[in-house]
Amino acid sequence: MCRPKKLSAAQLRRADKARPRIVVLAAKLRERVAAKTAINAKNLEALGTARLAKLLVEISAGNATAKRRLRLELAGAQSPAELAKELRKRITIIARSRSFVDWQGIRSLADDLETQRRAIVETVAKAEPAEAFDLLWRFMALASSIFARCDDSNGLVGGVFDAACSDIGEVALKAKADPTILADRAYKALIANDYGQFDELIGVLAPVLGQAGLEHLKQRMIDLSKRPVAKPAEKDRVEVGWSSAGPIYADEMAERSRVGAVRLALQEIAERSIDGSMALQRGTVTERLRDDHTGEMASARGRSGVSDVFAALVEDLQVHRRELLPKPAFDSFGGSHPLLSASRWPGSDGKGVRQLFA
DSSP states (O other): OOOOOOOOHHHHHHHHHHHHHHHHHHHHHHHHHHHHHSOSHHHHHTTOHHHHHHHHHHHHTTOHHHHHHHHHHHHHHHOHHHHHHHHHHHHHHHHHOOOOBOTTTHHHHHHHHHHHHHHIIIIIHHHOHHHHHHHHHHHHTTHHHHHHTBOOTTOHHHHHHHHHHHHHHHHHHHHTOOHHHHHHHHHHHHTTOTTSTTTTHHHHHHHHHHHHHHHHHHHHHHHHHTOOOOOOOGGGOOEEEEETTEEEEHHHHHHHHHHHHHHHHHHHHHHHSSOGGGOEEEEOHHHHSOTHHHHHHHTHHHHHOOOHHHHHHHHHHTTSSSEEEEOOOHHHHOTTSGGGOGGGSTTOOSOSSTTTTO
């Protein structure tokens, strides 16, 4: 049996010196091979269009999301109008769907929605901003029905609708939307803001609405504050839940929704107004108007000249646990009434809701 030749000390030293270079060369070789097989645009272009087309057909064969994406790309290649037509069809299909989507399918749903949103914003809006503007509103109209039938505990779907809401402002600028018509559209959205999908809408649209549009929206909200939800007869009331205080009725929920919509909208309008003095304070009605304050507010209209709108709105706010109350506007409502006393409104500087409730 042949025994291996024993290396000399010098040979061993040379081998030790060469080992790092060998390791480096091997690593570079692996990187070079990996770079050629990495899935990136450069490597895929080398396959050629015919080969890529065949691969896309094979890959999308069992993938509905991929097929929809390819259809959108093909429609967009024809024209923005054709893409818009395809998007409308898809939005209509989604709106009609009633199946529940659990946590396992939520990513696929979110990806589908994100595909529609990006196609509207990145392609249609560049060529047809008015068409994209209408498509975005149609897209946002999907939110309530989708949230009602999916488990979005990870926030994936919510993130898509948040992005779409932000997009509305930019596309509205491109489309040169009429401020009054836009304010009416925003009003309808805000009173149907069941899942908070339109929470940022006023801030997003403020640059397009301008002072005239904000004023129109403000007035519509003030009008809404004067129209409480009618309470049906006791036998006709519908229970929708239960609390420690007893049953929760549908008319109560509708009333709370109405008051909440008014409250949040007026706060946002105040914050976006040209006049910075229209800022609102956060507070709790039960803390601000506890005990005798409630009685004073109930008769405020007849005893101090406080505007009907102001008194009606604050009365409405009492049904909520956590409210936004305006700073007193002494110059509009009169500072003599105890409700408008600076001592009851910490931080008051004598400015406030003059324009908000003018």
